[in-house]
Amino acid sequence: MQPSDKALVPFVSVDNMMRLIHHIGVERMITEIAAQIEDDFKRWESFDKTPRIPAHSPHGVIELMPTSDGEAYGFKYVNGHPKNTSEGLQTVTAFGLLADVYTGYPTLLTEMTMLTALRTAATSALVGKYLAPKNASTMAMIGNGAQSEFQCLAFKAMCGIDTVRLYDIDPAATAKCAANLQGTGLNVVSCRSAEEAIEGAQIITTCTADKKYATILTDNMVGPGVHINAIGGDCPGKTELHRDILLRSDIFVEYPEQTRIEGEIQALDPDHPVTEMWQVITGQAEGRRDERQITLFDSVGFAIEDFSALRYVKRAIEGTEFFEPLDMLADPDDPRDLFGMLMRAK
């Protein structure tokens, strides 16, 4: 039986997502997603917001990240399993869905493993635009796994970074990242310790995966004036920075209700002051004030960023071949005759 038009939902496979990204260009797509996130952060108050819903296990975490602006609804399914890479699997995989609030019908189903890497990098560089020191040219990239090249390219495209200094406890990851960044226009320096990686860097990105309280940066490693983009601490019991760094930094977050559970600031008192990025973006709160201030983006990843990325993709695939219509919604001729539809399909 041929499905009707109402049954079909545009589906973007991994293959089509990769074709779309190449069609648009990695740096341009990151920059455009960042612009969409910036627009959506400017209308922060119009969104339904809730900390994401996690299911923890000894193996990792599986999370649902929903939000709505009253017209569209979106959610992402995402996992975090740091042990996976040793089994040939990724730490983070994801897919997501957008729906029309008026009918409740899904309007897009898409892979989001690639898209999460783009949106995380887009968010980091967007925040970097507001908080990183002026004329920053060098970024330390600690943790050279799946997200790392996307982070480097985002800071190149949006914050004018020309040099990245790479470090990972696994030299093979650094070699992979360095090889992937060849020909991108970035100067790439491979380092043998985190201390070496942060030498001369105005921006420090930590993007490691470990299911524990790790100390990727100690207090003495962080000098005045730097911007820290802390990506990897994003779960209860999983952080990257020594607590003393937090106490010397001005801390910026996406959604405090979620970050206090999941971010670096889980190590601080529940009322420790933090600034919400949407307020910086709308001019209601101050970003970087002076050259000696240490700014810290305690990133955990928030549902509105995924919603922005989903809406971007929905627009970007219109009139293209970068999706397939998926027979996903039962559409009986008489809406109440679902059973009859089943019987006629015999």
Ligand SMILES: NC(=O)c1ccc[n+]([C@@H]2O[C@H](COP(=O)([O-])OP(=O)(O)OC[C@H]3O[C@@H](n4cnc5c(N)ncnc54)[C@H](O)[C@@H]3O)[C@@H](O)[C@H]2O)c1
């Ligand atoms: N904030 C967000 O929005 C967001 C989005 C996506 C992923 N993440 C998080 O970012 C982290 C990285 O994700 P990924 O997909 O790149 O993971 P990945 O497993 O592909 O890479 C992580 C890398 O960190 C390295 N590493 C582990 N401990 C280290 C240490 N002590 N020093 C230096 N390197 C170390 C590993 O060797 C690995 O190469 C994860 O913790 C993930 O949960 C956050």
